[in-house]
Amino acid sequence: MTRSYTFPTPCDFHVHLREGNMLDLVAPMTAREFGRALIMPNTAKPILTGLDATRYRAEILDVVEEADIHDFDPLMTIKLTKETTPDTILGAGEFVIAAKLYPEGVTTNSDDGVKSVRDLYPVFEEMQRQDMVLCIHGEEPGVFVMDREEAFLNRLGMIATSFPKLRIVLEHVTTAAGVQKVHDLGDNVVATITAHHLFLTLDDVLGSRLHPHHFCMPVAKRPHDRAALLGVALAGDRQFFLGTDSAPHTKDAKQCADGCAGVFTAPVAMPLLLDLFDSQNRLAELSAFTSSNGNRFYGGRPMRKLATYRQEAWKVPSEYPLDGSPMNYPACLVPFRAGATLAWKRKE
Amino acid sequence: MTRSYTFPTPCDFHVHLREGNMLDLVAPMTAREFGRALIMPNTAKPILTGLDATRYRAEILDVVEEADIHDFDPLMTIKLTKETTPDTILGAGEFVIAAKLYPEGVTTNSDDGVKSVRDLYPVFEEMQRQDMVLCIHGEEPGVFVMDREEAFLNRLGMIATSFPKLRIVLEHVTTAAGVQKVHDLGDNVVATITAHHLFLTLDDVLGSRLHPHHFCMPVAKRPHDRAALLGVALAGDRQFFLGTDSAPHTKDAKQCADGCAGVFTAPVAMPLLLDLFDSQNRLAELSAFTSSNGNRFYGGRPMRKLATYRQEAWKVPSEYPLDGSPMNYPACLVPFRAGATLAWKRKE
Numbered sequence: 001m002t003r004s005y006t007f008p009t010p011c012d013f014h015v016h017l018r019e020g021n022m023l024d025l026v027a028p029m030t031a032r033e034f035g036r037a038l039i040m041p042n043t044a045k046p047i048l049t050g051l052d053a054t055r056y057r058a059e060i061l062d063v064v065e066e067a068d069i070h071d072f073d074p075l076m077t078i079k080l081t082k083e084t085t086p087d088t089i090l091g092a093g094e095f096v097i098a099a100k101l102y103p104e105g106v107t108t109n110s111d112d113g114v115k116s117v118r119d120l121y122p123v124f125e126e127m128q129r130q131d132m133v134l135c136i137h138g139e140e141p142g143v144f145v146m147d148r149e150e151a152f153l154n155r156l157g158m159i160a161t162s163f164p165k166l167r168i169v170l171e172h173v174t175t176a177a178g179v180q181k182v183h184d185l186g187d188n189v190v191a192t193i194t195a196h197h198l199f200l201t202l203d204d205v206l207g208s209r210l211h212p213h214h215f216c217m218p219v220a221k222r223p224h225d226r227a228a229l230l231g232v233a234l235a236g237d238r239q240f241f242l243g244t245d246s247a248p249h250t251k252d253a254k255q256c257a258d259g260c261a262g263v264f265t266a267p268v269a270m271p272l273l274l275d276l277f278d279s280q281n282r283l284a285e286l287s288a289f290t291s292s293n294g295n296r297f298y299g300g301r302p303m304r305k306l307a308t309y310r311q312e313a314w315k316v317p318s319e320y321p322l323d324g325s326p327m328n329y330p331a332c333l334v335p336f337r338a339g340a341t342l343a344w345k346r347k348e
Numbered sequence: 349m350t351r352s353y354t355f356p357t358p359c360d361f362h363v364h365l366r367e368g369n370m371l372d373l374v375a376p377m378t379a380r381e382f383g384r385a386l387i388m389p390n391t392a393k394p395i396l397t398g399l400d401a402t403r404y405r406a407e408i409l410d411v412v413e414e415a416d417i418h419d420f421d422p423l424m425t426i427k428l429t430k431e432t433t434p435d436t437i438l439g440a441g442e443f444v445i446a447a448k449l450y451p452e453g454v455t456t457n458s459d460d461g462v463k464s465v466r467d468l469y470p471v472f473e474e475m476q477r478q479d480m481v482l483c484i485h486g487e488e489p490g491v492f493v494m495d496r497e498e499a500f501l502n503r504l505g506m507i508a509t510s511f512p513k514l515r516i517v518l519e520h521v522t523t524a525a526g527v528q529k530v531h532d533l534g535d536n537v538v539a540t541i542t543a544h545h546l547f548l549t550l551d552d553v554l555g556s557r558l559h560p561h562h563f564c565m566p567v568a569k570r571p572h573d574r575a576a577l578l579g580v581a582l583a584g585d586r587q588f589f590l591g592t593d594s595a596p597h598t599k600d601a602k603q604c605a606d607g608c609a610g611v612f613t614a615p616v617a618m619p620l621l622l623d624l625f626d627s628q629n630r631l632a633e634l635s636a637f638t639s640s641n642g643n644r645f646y647g648g649r650p651m652r653k654l655a656t657y658r659q660e661a662w663k664v665p666s667e668y669p670l671d672g673s674p675m676n677y678p679a680c681l682v683p684f685r686a687g688a689t690l691a692w693k694r695k696e
Contacts, residue, residue, distance in 0.1 A: 259558035
């Protein structure tokens with residue numbers, strides 16, 4: 001008998017959908033697995049205003065509807081830069097529910113990130129007033145890579161203390177220290193956890209061979225850090241929920257002398273999580289991690305529609321070709337767990 | 349006026365020359381920069397006996413002489429495996445001056461490495477009797493990648509204490525803890541330091557982008573670890589000397605989904621070291637690091653021939669083509685600092 005599991009349609013509270021032919025390829029993948037997703041604003045031409053976000057949202061919905069998916073709910077964000085003002089927040093409009101802070105230079109397309117976080121305090125003030133969520137890539141620039149997240153936690157604490165009603169997300173938490181800090185700061189501070197950080201440590205990136213498709217920012221940390229992430233995710237801890245940070249880059253941009261950071265998990269994150277929660281006898285906590293905790297925090301409607309995953313072996317493609325790339329030099333995306341056989345699959 | 353610096357011809361006390369067309373390409377590069385080199389035995393078909401080493405030495409000399417270099421002195425090693433016996437050591441012959449221990453599975457071609465180091469104690473006993481040097485890849489298998497070297501140091505201490513007259517090299521030391529342990533263990537224990545570990549930390553491997561040509565085992569560690577290596581190298585500390593661990597792999601084997609560990613430094617190590625020691629006003633200590641410390645430890649003749657390097661800008665090739673690879677899919681090697689302009693060059 002095939003086992004199956006039905007639960008509220010999962011949501012991804014941190015995803016990169018990109019633009020152009022990349023958007024065409026990856027947006028339907030996300031929309032097939034997730035009923036709702038928080039769309040990151042660090043596109044090549046960044047999403048800086050409510051108008052940008054409204055246009056980008058329409059573009060995403062066009063692509064998804066073209067793929068015959070009609071119930072996807074993209075939640076929009078804008079990127080904070082040194083040009084952002086309280087008026088940007090006031091005029092952000094109905095679709096923008098969060099603004100994203102990238103400390104300068106720590107991740108993809110963050111060269112226009114923010115150097116002095118304090119300069120943004122008037123913006124945070126307005127966000128607190130408007131009840132807009134602050135999403136933070138929590139790594140301190142200039143610090144040794146393994147210490148960058150922990151070094152940022154004091155700054156996180158200062159922001160949370162200065163704006164006690166501002167809702168804050170420490171995105172893609174990777175350390176035990178980060179988990180502890182979120183607990184310490186209380187209910188207005190939460191963290192997303194990616195799927196891949198539940199499976200990887202630095203050993204899987206460069207412990208014997210080099211695995212570019214396991215390389216992302218923040219980098220996977222130590223075994224005890226991974227254990228801390230698993231602890232709160234599998235417990236359904238209400239301060240933690242899924243944000244895959246699925247971050248597609250072409251194979252050539254990953255497997256080269258100067259490779260991009262990012263793990264592309266959109267098509268595999270949920271099957272992997274089903275397997276993980278099932279193997280730990282925690283399927284009952286899955287929907288807390290993949291929908292209710294995030295929706296409660298963001299104030300979204302609970303997911304009424306259900307999703308069913310079945311235990312059915314399938315092989316992850318070794319790559320996904322990108323339309324519109326040159327015939328003689330086709331570009332493609334390599335997903336996390338390329339070529340592996342996964343145990344769970346969403347029922348159409 | 350062009351500055352130049354003349355000093356005893358440098359030696360490389362840890363280098364991988366490989367076999368076949370790779371050997372043809374890299375052996376002359378090493379022989380042009382180094383008058384003497386300790387040749388690692390972990391070829392695809394490993395060097396396990398004196399006979400293997402004698403044959404491999406002849407092959408190396410053939411290649412080097414073919415390149416019109418007639419004064420290269422390859423020092424040979426054998427690889428310790430679970431099949432190695434005291435008789436292997438007794439019969440190793442005149443060219444083998446060291447035997448190399450690879451704890452299982454931690455580096456390239458070490459799958460036949462040694463699981464229980466204690467099983468080799470009779471072999472170490474014979475090595476001590478014959479005054480053969482023990483070279484160790486000092487990483488403890490199964491430990492988190494950043495902790496592997498430090499976790500091995502107790503074992504190093506046990507070997508050194510059990511065989512007080514055995515001369516031991518902790519190869520390619522990468523940590524401050526390793527440097528300290530070598531100091532603590534006294535004159536019969538030394539360490540080699542690579543050129544690249546004097547320049548890199550983990551930040552240069554994956555601190556923002558992924559740099560496969562900076563990836564090696566042991567991986568580059570923290571800033572304070574690099575500082576400890578620089579401290580002893582620039583001081584000419586007699587327990588430390590150059591072993592480049594130049595480890596060529598084809599570009600395809602490096603820039604792929606499952607990349608090989610190893611940094612190919614043969615053509616650039618000495619120019620980089622000239623620049624480093626010069627910039628720190630330590631040129632006077634260079635020959636301690638690059639020849640006298642190693643020769644004193646190994647009991648080799650001092651280098652009588654001199655080498656001159658001139659301050660002359662040159663651009664490191666982006667790659668070196670390998671002869672004999674398919675015309676439509678040429679293989680090549682990417683050197684450390686590919687495409688960079690270096691300040692020093694050896695005078696022909």
